[in-house]
Amino acid sequence: DAGVTQSPTHLIKTRGQQVTLRCSPKSGHDTVSWYQQALGQGPQFIFQYYEEEERQRGNFPDRFSGHQFPNYSSELNVNALLLGDSALYLCASSLGLAGGSYEQYFGPGTRLTVT
Amino acid sequence: GQSLEQPSEVTAVEGAIVQINCTYQTSGFYGLSWYQQHDGGAPTFLSYNALDGLEETGRFSSFLSRSDSYGYLLLQELQMKDSASYFCAPLSTGFQKLVFGTGTRLLVSP
Numbered sequence: 158d159a160g161v162t163q164s165p166t167h168l169i170k171t172r173g174q175q176v177t178l179r180c181s182p183k184s185g186h187d188t189v190s191w192y193q194q195a196l197g198q199g200p201q202f203i204f205q206y207y208e209e210e211e212r213q214r215g216n217f218p219d220r221f222s223g224h225q226f227p228n229y230s231s232e233l234n235v236n237a238l239l240l241g242d243s244a245l246y247l248c249a250s251s252l253g254l255a256g257g258s259y260e261q262y263f264g265p266g267t268r269l270t271v272t
Numbered sequence: 273g274q275s276l277e278q279p280s281e282v283t284a285v286e287g288a289i290v291q292i293n294c295t296y297q298t299s300g301f302y303g304l305s306w307y308q309q310h311d312g313g314a315p316t317f318l319s320y321n322a323l324d325g326l327e328e329t330g331r332f333s334s335f336l337s338r339s340d341s342y343g344y345l346l347l348q349e350l351q352m353k354d355s356a357s358y359f360c361a362p363l364s365t366g367f368q369k370l371v372f373g374t375g376t377r378l379l380v381s382p
């Protein structure tokens with residue numbers, strides 16, 4: 158049973174560039190959430206996708222956008238990168254919206270460094 | 273609005289029992305989840321309380337009091353591998369997102 162996978166593992170980008178991170182959910186899951194985790198902090202919710210639509214969004218600017226594909230995999234795009242975007246980006250999958258989101262399965266994350 | 277409070281750090285010795293408290297203010301509160309995260313690792317789900325009372329899962333138990341907006345995670349028979357950060361994460365009705373605070377860093381010593 159494949160768990161949540163993310164790619165790439167690490168990424169180094171320059172300010173102003175754009176980045177795309179990818180996530181494949183756990184087998185059988187249909188909902189994908191993205192989180193940003195700065196060093197020493199808890200994960201901060203970016204947004205959640207279900208049925209290929211953004212269902213919930215946290216306090217992140219429009220530079221952060223995403224997509225979910227018919228196979229439930231998802232992408233996170235960040236435009237015009239800032240130094241403050243350097244963080245661990247976590248993808249989490251769950252089954253359904255109501256009631257299922259309390260138990261989310263997290264991927265290993267993508268470590269993004271912006272220089 | 274929302275607020276979440278946990279102790280920043282807790283220390284204990286192997287074999288001991290430790291309790292990590294969590295107080296929250298969450299609009300439309302639905303339930304409380306607990307996650308563990310080792311340094312460099314991903315958060316992993318530990319426990320969930322939707323109703324008041326104690327939920328037991330092996331060495332770990334979680335408690336919720338909705339009237340007090342309070343919960344705790346109880347870890348028994350501590351092992352070195354339990355050294356990690358622990359996050360309580362409230363879930364809101366209609367908002368299918370987990371809200372994490374800064375977490376509690378647990379250090380278990382021999």
